[in-house]
Amino acid sequence: MIYPNPLISGFYPDPSVVKVGEDYYLATSTFEYLPGIPIFHSRDLVSWTQIGNVVDRPGQLHSENVPTLGGAWAPTIRHRDGLFYVVVTDAMARGMLIFTSASVEGPWDDGILVKGIHGIDPDLAWGEDGTAYITYSGLDTTSGAEPGPHGGILQITVDLESGTPTSEPKQLWSGTGLKFPEAPHLYQHGDYWYLLIAEGGTERGHGISVARGNSPAGPFADGAGQGGPTNPILSARSTGREIQNTGHGDLVETPDGGWALIMLGMRPGGMTQAFSALGRETFITEARWENDWLVAEPVLLNPREGESVFETDFDEQTLSPQWISIRQFPAEVSSLSERPGWLTLTGDGSTLDDQRPALVGWRQQHPWATASVVIDPGTGLGGLSVRYDEDHHYEIEVGEGRVTARASVAGIRQTWTHDAPKGATTLSIDFIRSVGDSMLSALTSDIVVLSAGEGDDRFELARVDGRYLSQETAASFTGRVIGLYAVRGTVAFDSFRYAGKD
Numbered sequence: 001m002i003y004p005n006p007l008i009s010g011f012y013p014d015p016s017v018v019k020v021g022e023d024y025y026l027a028t029s030t031f032e033y034l035p036g037i038p039i040f041h042s043r044d045l046v047s048w049t050q051i052g053n054v055v056d057r058p059g060q061l062h063s064e065n066v067p068t069l070g071g072a073w074a075p076t077i078r079h080r081d082g083l084f085y086v087v088v089t090d091a092m093a094r095g096m097l098i099f100t101s102a103s104v105e106g107p108w109d110d111g112i113l114v115k116g117i118h119g120i121d122p123d124l125a126w127g128e129d130g131t132a133y134i135t136y137s138g139l140d141t142t143s144g145a146e147p148g149p150h151g152g153i154l155q156i157t158v159d160l161e162s163g164t165p166t167s168e169p170k171q172l173w174s175g176t177g178l179k180f181p182e183a184p185h186l187y188q189h190g191d192y193w194y195l196l197i198a199e200g201g202t203e204r205g206h207g208i209s210v211a212r213g214n215s216p217a218g219p220f221a222d223g224a225g226q227g228g229p230t231n232p233i234l235s236a237r238s239t240g241r242e243i244q245n246t247g248h249g250d251l252v253e254t255p256d257g258g259w260a261l262i263m264l265g266m267r268p269g270g271m272t273q274a275f276s277a278l279g280r281e282t283f284i285t286e287a288r289w290e291n292d293w294l295v296a297e298p299v300l301l302n303p304r305e306g307e308s309v310f311e312t313d314f315d316e317q318t319l320s321p322q323w324i325s326i327r328q329f330p331a332e333v334s335s336l337s338e339r340p341g342w343l344t345l346t347g348d349g350s351t352l353d354d355q356r357p358a359l360v361g362w363r364q365q366h367p368w369a370t371a372s373v374v375i376d377p378g379t380g381l382g383g384l385s386v387r388y389d390e391d392h393h394y395e396i397e398v399g400e401g402r403v404t405a406r407a408s409v410a411g412i413r414q415t416w417t418h419d420a421p422k423g424a425t426t427l428s429i430d431f432i433r434s435v436g437d438s439m440l441s442a443l444t445s446d447i448v449v450l451s452a453g454e455g456d457d458r459f460e461l462a463r464v465d466g467r468y469l470s471q472e473t474a475a476s477f478t479g480r481v482i483g484l485y486a487v488r489g490t491v492a493f494d495s496f497r498y499a500g501k502d
């Protein structure tokens with residue numbers, strides 16, 4: 001295996017990739033976090049650098065008020081005639097959107113609504129005559145109607161400049177009958193058009209299936225019993241592989257003229273019950289064409305070596321594009337200029353239980369990791385958290401003379417307190433292996449350690465089982481995000497450090 005796996009670690013689900021000349025660009029979902037839809041660049045499909053975000057200002061998505069799970073779902077990135085396209089669903093918000101930009105780094109436009117179409121996971125492809133096809137999954141998250149039956153894989157033709165459909169939704173091949181046919185992508189290769197879809201649901205049953213036809217509009221058939229592949233052509237279901245939930249993939253030609261599938265997957269930790277602390281991540285596997293059908297290799301773990309470290313003293317003018325906030329942009333809740341060399345956050349009383357806390361976050365990208373920050377709470381209250389959603393978060397905070405650690409899981413809450421050191425202090429969260437002699441210790445993902453102080457003055461407030469901040473228990477679509485936050489007053493942060501290992 002020549003590729004590292006995970007390819008992009010941490011909460012980066014629903015990847016889509018496009019090759020433009022010798023450059024590769026990849027986009028993923030972001031749900032209720034902003035900025036939305038990160039764009040990564042690579043020349044070799046191995047090293048990836050985030051070069052920006054499609055959604056970098058208010059108005060492009062209506063994520064400000066989406067419920068947890070809503071927001072940017074499953075972008076497809078494509079390129080044609082000098083223009084980059086990202087089609088995406090702003091779930092429980094604006095609807096299905098087409099974003100364009102002449103430069104992949106942005107700025108992207110405000111996004112055009114695909115009028116009257118309610119579905120998820122839009123794909124964009126052009127027929128030989130230039131007709132634009134949007135192929136999507138018939139799950140309505142945007143009309144406001146009660147969820148109805150799944151509509152299968154659907155397709156329209158569309159005028160990309162106005163977002164107006166030029167044909168009625170038409171049903172296409174929708175897989176082998178597994179649940180949630182979704183994530184369609186269309187490709188022309190050799191004599192055929194191929195329709196790749198995910199089915200089985202985004203949990204352990206997830207997989208990728210393929211059918212083919214003579215035109216982008218089909219009809220598509222999987223050739224079952226007539227020399228076609230055994231669908232799903234890719235799935236980790238019921239296997240003991242370290243990477244599970246593999247599905248929702250996009251196909252790309254490799255630099256050496258081969259093929260690869262880039263898809264989401266998870267790394268559950270634990271024994272038979274296993275928990276995926278990092279959420280859905282981006283993985284890759286080799287693919288090839290055999291007898292005019294697509295064949296994919298199993299998705300195997302191949303972690304990058306060594307420790308990955310990100311450090312900042314907040315001396316920069318602007319935050320790097322990886323920082324995210326919840327239902328608002330980092331610049332709306334934080335400042336690098338108010339106290340030069342520090343990041344300040346001003347709280348409005350919202351806590352991590354609320355929809356829009358004053359928080360800027362960094363994804364946890366490795367199962368074994370440590371995050372620390374120097375905090376000067378002034379007369380306010382703020383801290384360091386690890387968050388899945390409003391109902392699932394652990395944090396350690398300082399202010400008003402006390403250090404408080406807290407674990408909040410589905411309305412159940414425990415706190416631990418300690419006198420606060422004077423002035424600025426260091427807060428740390430460590431993600432460590434579970435050790436112990438009972439079977440229970442083998443049944444979790446990790447242990448989360450919340451501590452304050454530095455060196456000999458460091459003191460630990462709590463050790464909490466990590467499984468309650470995982471995809472399987474939190475059940476939101478995101479992953480773990482480490483947050484610097486303020487509840488009250490202006491709280492200043494310095495020397496943020498994240499280090500992790502696979």
Ligand code: 6LW
Nearest residue numbers: 073074120182183202248
């Ligand atoms: C996405 C769907 C899915 O739109 O989950 O795993 C949804 N796949 O394809 C949200 O990520």
